[in-house]
Amino acid sequence: MFSIPPLEQVLAAAHVVSLPMKVKFRGVSVREVMVLDGPAGWGEFGPFLEYDDEESARWLASALEAGWLGHPDPVRNRVPVNATVPAVSAEQVPSVLAAFDAVHTVKIKVAEAGQTLAQDAARVGAVRHLLPEAKIRIDANGGWTVEQAVSALRMLGVFGLEYAEQPVASIEKMAAVRKAMGGSVLIAADESVRKAADPLAVARAGAADLLVVKAAPLGGVRRALEIVAEAGLPAVVSSALDSSVGIGAGLALAAALPELPYACGLGTVSLMAADVASPSLVAVDGGMDVRDVVADPELLARFAAPAERRDWWLERLRRCHALL
Structure with a gap:
């Protein structure tokens, strides 16, 4: 287990994007996710919109692991x-x-x-x-x-x-x-x-x-x-x-x-x-x-979510971070 980074550090690393789909999947035609630019790499926080905070917190733990600890060594290439x-x-x-x-x-x-x-x-x-x-x-x-x-x-x-x-x-x-x-x-x-x-x-x-x-x-x-x-x-x-x-x-x-x-x-x-x-x-x-x-960076800017959706995801991040 690694130490959970402070909320302020995670918020500063967050980018929220809205990615259109070629074909609807799970009822989703536009996929919203948050990606985090951590010191060990990039992580993704993308629980589906209907998931509650307790379930979503596990997704945040995965994103923080990727961004702040990095992935384990592979055994295959x-x-x-x-x-x-x-x-x-x-x-x-x-x-x-x-x-x-x-x-x-x-x-x-x-x-x-x-x-x-x-x-x-x-x-x-x-x-x-x-x-x-x-x-x-x-x-x-x-x-x-x-x-x-x-x-x-x-x-x-x-x-x-x-x-x-x-x-x-x-x-x-x-x-x-x-x-x-x-x-x-x-x-x-x-x-x-x-x-x-x-x-x-x-x-x-x-x-x-x-x-x-x-x-x-x-x-x-x-x-x-x-x-x-x-x-x-x-x-x-x-x-x-x-x-x-x-x-x-x-x-x-x-x-x-x-x-x-x-x-x-x-x-x-x-x-x-x-x-x-x-x-x-x-x-x-x-x-x-x-x-x-x-x-x-160019793709993050091009597909950046609207301000109200970014605010929604940042608030979700705050709630889930508090559960870790």
């Missing part, structure tokens, strides 16, 4: 990365995939509110048609009931699924789905790790075959490494719709894991129409080389 397809229509799939370079693995959003399983199947089928050799994984963000999840996974399983991420909301329901599937589709836990009071409970319950870990929601790279080690399950590192600065923390986490059997979900900058770094941290030939990310 390159990390495989998957493409991400939001809950778009099947007709939009080709244009979404065109934003990614040399796609070997694809994560597809399913169970979107207001959409049907038939739409999910069409989207997954469109990806499989375009990429017959790619690994495909789906992410329901806890949107199904147990019965819906089992039915959906049996249907979508015909496309060949690497795993299904968070098909249902609770750990108990995850365990029920995993038991019902009998190993025919692997189950990955995301929200059951990053949003849980006890991130290890899902592993103890035998409710998942692997973990999806994100540096920011877990309080930083080092805390995420501890959770993976204690859980004793394979891990996939994912992002939270971050700018290249935030992706840099995820890349550092993936680079420091002792084992990395799966491609990581760190390619979401390709879904953005703007960024804070040049060049952006995006996958090349299906992977990312490990490197530090530095925000570009």
Whole structure:
């Protein structure tokens, strides 16, 4: 653990940006984040707007770790990365995939509110048609009931699924789905790790075959490494719709894991129409080389959030800092 820097120092290091998206993702068409220019590097504070202060404080801890302590030493210099397809229509799939370079693995959003399983199947089928050799994984963000999840996974399983991420909301329901599937589709836990009071409970319950870990929601790279080690399950590192600065923390986490059997979900900058770094941290030939990310002053100025939004984020920073 490192000493939390004084609030005044953090406020002085803060830049708030508003980054337009190429395609709506998680209902977001413009992504607001705060990046911090710390003495050890750049950190990102970007909890989604609906998150409360207690949850958001962990994101701040991650940003301060990156900016004031720096990332741990890597054990690999390159990390495989998957493409991400939001809950778009099947007709939009080709244009979404065109934003990614040399796609070997694809994560597809399913169970979107207001959409049907038939739409999910069409989207997954469109990806499989375009990429017959790619690994495909789906992410329901806890949107199904147990019965819906089992039915959906049996249907979508015909496309060949690497795993299904968070098909249902609770750990108990995850365990029920995993038991019902009998190993025919692997189950990955995301929200059951990053949003849980006890991130290890899902592993103890035998409710998942692997973990999806994100540096920011877990309080930083080092805390995420501890959770993976204690859980004793394979891990996939994912992002939270971050700018290249935030992706840099995820890349550092993936680079420091002792084992990395799966491609990581760190390619979401390709879904953005703007960024804070040049060049952006995006996958090349299906992977990312490990490197530090530095925000570009010109981009920070060009995409600076309006004054009222900057004030909103600074007040949020003050509240969350007080919780650390």
